Amino acid sequence: MAVALRAEGLSKRFGGLKAVDNVILELEEGRILGLIGPNGAGKSTCFSMLAGSTPPTAGRVFLGPEEITGLPAFRAARAGVVRTHQIVRPFANLTIFENAIVAAVQCSGLDRAGARSLAREVLDFVGLGPRRHEYPGGLTLAGRKRLEMARALACAPRVLLLDEVIAGVNPAEAQEMVTLILRIRDERKVSIIMTEHVMAAVMRLCERVVVLDAGKLIAAGEPRQIVQDPKVIEAYLGKKHA
Ligand SMILES: Nc1ncnc2c1ncn2[C@@H]1O[C@H](COP(=O)(O)OP(=O)(O)OP(=O)(O)O)[C@@H](O)[C@H]1O
Numbered sequence: 106m107a108v109a110l111r112a113e114g115l116s117k118r119f120g121g122l123k124a125v126d127n128v129i130l131e132l133e134e135g136r137i138l139g140l141i142g143p144n145g146a147g148k149s150t151c152f153s154m155l156a157g158s159t160p161p162t163a164g165r166v167f168l169g170p171e172e173i174t175g176l177p178a179f180r181a182a183r184a185g186v187v188r189t190h191q192i193v194r195p196f197a198n199l200t201i202f203e204n205a206i207v208a209a210v211q212c213s214g215l216d217r218a219g220a221r222s223l224a225r226e227v228l229d230f231v232g233l234g235p236r237r238h239e240y241p242g243g244l245t246l247a248g249r250k251r252l253e254m255a256r257a258l259a260c261a262p263r264v265l266l267l268d269e270v271i272a273g274v275n276p277a278e279a280q281e282m283v284t285l286i287l288r289i290r291d292e293r294k295v296s297i298i299m300t301e302h303v304m305a306a307v308m309r310l311c312e313r314v315v316v317l318d319a320g321k322l323i324a325a326g327e328p329r330q331i332v333q334d335p336k337v338i339e340a341y342l343g344k345k346h347a
Pocket residue numbers: 119122124142143144145146147148149150151191
């Protein structure tokens with residue numbers, strides 16, 4: 106199967122802290138890869154390096170055959186890798202529609218009319234179409250996460266990095282989010298890496314999971330095996346539970 110995104114030796118230092126330490130990731134086309142691990146494991150930092158929000162200290166990133174290591178975020182987005190942010194910060198003084206238009210203009214370089222029509226389409230896709238003339242401040246957390254996903258989709262990604270889009274929402278919304286993620290993969294032909302603390306969603310969505318702890322890759326495999334791996338249980342719960 107073709108590889109959509111690959112990272113090798115991915116590392117990030119913040120002063121003396123090795124936030125990400127020599128991590129290998131491989132996302133196959135049309136798949137959903139889970140990137141899990143306890144708080145502070147380095148998941149979001151990996152996403153930052155894959156999507157160009159921060160350059161790696163070491164390592165290389167490939168989108169298909171093309172090396173994209175260290176490209177700034179807007180160029181990584183135009184190449185086809187886009188992330189969502191764990192803490193969503195839409196422009197509060199712009200409507201939901203305008204927020205999506207800004208993303209479409211920035212990423213795709215479309216003209217005004219093209220950006221408007223793409224923005225409308227992605228908002229319809231995530232279910233925010235009827236609310237597009239409202240302001241994001243009126244949305245629930247799940248709604249703001251949908252807007253964040255719409256903004257990412259307005260970049261027409263080939264690879265989408267979803268940073269905790271389910272954690273914190275209620276069970277009904279979580280179920281809808283699972284369905285939305287599957288539709289993004291199947292209807293838009295997007296390959297996905299997702300970080301998530303909600304294990305039920307990871308089990309449901311991911312064919313493969315990579316586990317980080319303190320910046321290091323400690324396990325990789327099928328979700329069903331991963332949740333029984335003593336190293337993984339220890340990373341989440343401490344040694345006495347393993
Ligand atoms: N800009 C930064 N400067 C300094 N340290 C940072 C920076 N960003 C992250 N870190 C540190 O790097 C480590 C990894 O953080 P990261 O946010 O990647 O973890 P995470 O796995 O996404 O955690 P969570 O599940 O809580 O979102 C943490 O120790 C964090 O404090």
